[in-house]
Amino acid sequence: MCDSPASPATPEPSTTTRADPSPIPPSVWRRRLKKVGLLLGAGLLLLILVGLPLGIGAEYYTSQPQFCGSCHIMDPYYESWSDDVHAGSGHAACVDCHYAPGEQHTFMAKFRGLSQLASYFSGRAGAGRPKAHVNDASCLTSACHGDRKFMTAELSVGSVPFSHAAHLDPEGAVIYANRSELTDLRIALADAVGADRLTEIERIGRSLQPVDERTRELVTWLHAQGLDDHRDAILAYVEYLHTEVRIDQLSELKCASCHQFDTTLGDHFRVAKTSCYTCHFTNQAFNTATGKCLTCHEPPSGPVAVHGGPHAVSQTTTTTATMDHATIVANGVDCRSCHDDLIHGTGRVTDRDCRNCHDQDRFLENFDGRTTETVRDYHRVHAAGQRARCNDCHTVIEHRLLDAVANGGPEALLSPVQQDCQHCHPNHHREQTKLLVGRGGFVEDVAGVANPMTGSRVTCRGCHLEPATDPHVGTVVTGTLTACRNCHSDDYEQLFDQWRHAIDARLTEATELLTATETRLKQAMEQSRPGVEPAGPLVTRARDNVRLVTNANGIHNKNYAMMLLDQAIIDLRKASSLLRP
Numbered sequence: 001m002c003d004s005p006a007s008p009a010t011p012e013p014s015t016t017t018r019a020d021p022s023p024i025p026p027s028v029w030r031r032r033l034k035k036v037g038l039l040l041g042a043g044l045l046l047l048i049l050v051g052l053p054l055g056i057g058a059e060y061y062t063s064q065p066q067f068c069g070s071c072h073i074m075d076p077y078y079e080s081w082s083d084d085v086h087a088g089s090g091h092a093a094c095v096d097c098h099y100a101p102g103e104q105h106t107f108m109a110k111f112r113g114l115s116q117l118a119s120y121f122s123g124r125a126g127a128g129r130p131k132a133h134v135n136d137a138s139c140l141t142s143a144c145h146g147d148r149k150f151m152t153a154e155l156s157v158g159s160v161p162f163s164h165a166a167h168l169d170p171e172g173a174v175i176y177a178n179r180s181e182l183t184d185l186r187i188a189l190a191d192a193v194g195a196d197r198l199t200e201i202e203r204i205g206r207s208l209q210p211v212d213e214r215t216r217e218l219v220t221w222l223h224a225q226g227l228d229d230h231r232d233a234i235l236a237y238v239e240y241l242h243t244e245v246r247i248d249q250l251s252e253l254k255c256a257s258c259h260q261f262d263t264t265l266g267d268h269f270r271v272a273k274t275s276c277y278t279c280h281f282t283n284q285a286f287n288t289a290t291g292k293c294l295t296c297h298e299p300p301s302g303p304v305a306v307h308g309g310p311h312a313v314s315q316t317t318t319t320t321a322t323m324d325h326a327t328i329v330a331n332g333v334d335c336r337s338c339h340d341d342l343i344h345g346t347g348r349v350t351d352r353d354c355r356n357c358h359d360q361d362r363f364l365e366n367f368d369g370r371t372t373e374t375v376r377d378y379h380r381v382h383a384a385g386q387r388a389r390c391n392d393c394h395t396v397i398e399h400r401l402l403d404a405v406a407n408g409g410p411e412a413l414l415s416p417v418q419q420d421c422q423h424c425h426p427n428h429h430r431e432q433t434k435l436l437v438g439r440g441g442f443v444e445d446v447a448g449v450a451n452p453m454t455g456s457r458v459t460c461r462g463c464h465l466e467p468a469t470d471p472h473v474g475t476v477v478t479g480t481l482t483a484c485r486n487c488h489s490d491d492y493e494q495l496f497d498q499w500r501h502a503i504d505a506r507l508t509e510a511t512e513l514l515t516a517t518e519t520r521l522k523q524a525m526e527q528s529r530p531g532v533e534p535a536g537p538l539v540t541r542a543r544d545n546v547r548l549v550t551n552a553n554g555i556h557n558k559n560y561a562m563m564l565l566d567q568a569i570i571d572l573r574k575a576s577s578l579l580r581p
Helices: 026-062 065-069 072-082 094-098 107-122 164-168 173-193 195-205 211-224 228-250 273-281 325-330 351-355 372-386 410-418 430-437 452-456 481-487 492-526 532-552 554-579
Strands: 155-157 160-162 259-262 267-271 303-307 320-324 464-470 474-479
Touching: 065 072, 072 259, 072 267, 164 173, 173 195, 173 228, 195 211, 195 228, 211 228, 228 372, 267 273, 320 325, 430 532, 430 554, 464 481, 481 492, 492 532, 492 554, 532 554
Parallel strands: none
Antiparallel strands: 155 160, 259 267, 303 320, 464 474
16 A cells, blocks of 8 residues: 655644844943933023022022011011011011021921921911021021120110110129128028028028919928018028029020010010010019119119190190109118009919910929929020020019009009018918918817818808908908808808807906916016916917907807817916915
8 A cells, every 4th residue: 555645734823932022232332321321411500590599599598587578477586587687687588587607508397497488378378476496596696696705795775774684794893792791691691590590591482372372381480480570681592593583594595585576566576575574573572582673774863744744645734743762761661662563463374374385284394383493494595495485484564653643543553562461461360360270379189170061061151241340440341140041041040159168268268367377477487486487388379369369250160260269279288286375
């Protein structure tokens, strides 16, 4: 059998892939890279030729005060700068002051500018005062105040001569004198009263309670310690302690602490006098320590028109009389006699002011227990570290004569002293207060028993409701049973009468026994009989208890008053037994 012709074989499916194209020769890569390089170079050259001038121009333009003034919220600041010495002879642009030296061209500076720009276009700007700080280093560059001639220059703040050196130089005469006197007085008092009692004096003296309250507490304590002879020196020492704190705070001040934008006058960088008043007057008695009038002011020279003069409060006479301040000062007349209306405000810091920034209680722990040491720490953190200004924390103090004519005439002139009852009534109602809160007197094994009404936060105003007439002082507000019935029941009137009769009976018994025992003690002392030495303190203690209940009106705290009188009777009976022949 013959083989048939061979048929073309069916090709098998290929399992191989197509070969890769030939690699691009290096010469081609070089030509491509060269082309890309030329394009990048051209672009970079174009960027340099176009972008760099634009960038330099933008940098220049945005650093000009006119650019800052183009934002409508900056109108008052730009206008005040235009009229300020810094824009005139100083030629200081915004960026010269509001950026520290070397800061203007940094990334952070640009970021701050962009964030302000974003705030402006987003509509968030204008809600509050722009926080544009001035760094001290900007003020002290060689082109500005680097020579520090301002430290010794004689300047004027209004009518008051001012020297930076007297305030800021730690070796300045005023500062050095205060520290020297403080040191000398501390050594003298330590020798006179002892180190332990001086420590207690400093504890009371460093407290931040109002100056009148602090002085009263200190005077009371000195009397109890038998230190009345040293009172004036101790009160002066406490003033030096507070002045020392003010001196320490000066080192934490920034230029912008005193030199600020004045929102009322539109001055760009004027001295804020309220900063002066805060430092000089806060928590300080009138015309004392740093608040002494003659520290800043020179008495007017020559005759000054009074009574019928142009500044008279009322024209009670057609004849113009004159007075000479030199005579007034020489005779030691207190400035407050005629200028009691000069200081308005207290400069106090309240926890409400702190909560404007701090919403956590940990920042206000022991706020009511602040001392001068706490103030030092507060100023270090806020004034030095965070560039806070005085009125960011302190209530504003104004220092000006009251326009009594425009505000009510002579009655307005008298209003400051009328509001200060302590001027005419020093320690007034002190006994009533002590009895009410269960302090004063002596009861063995009892620290004190407050009136139960204090647990309901009732004060004097709760019971003293009705006007009455006193032969010595005129109209007063007296306590009334109506107040008892308003809160309790009609039966309370009967209970009140029982309390009063019980107190009166016990007081009569104690008073009669005191009189008899004092007579017996006097006779025993004259005859030098035994028993006088132990009996004397008992009689004194009983006398103090009886006097407190009598002067304070025992009904202010019935329970404690009865305890005081019972203790007095016990002491007097014991003293009488010691004095028997």
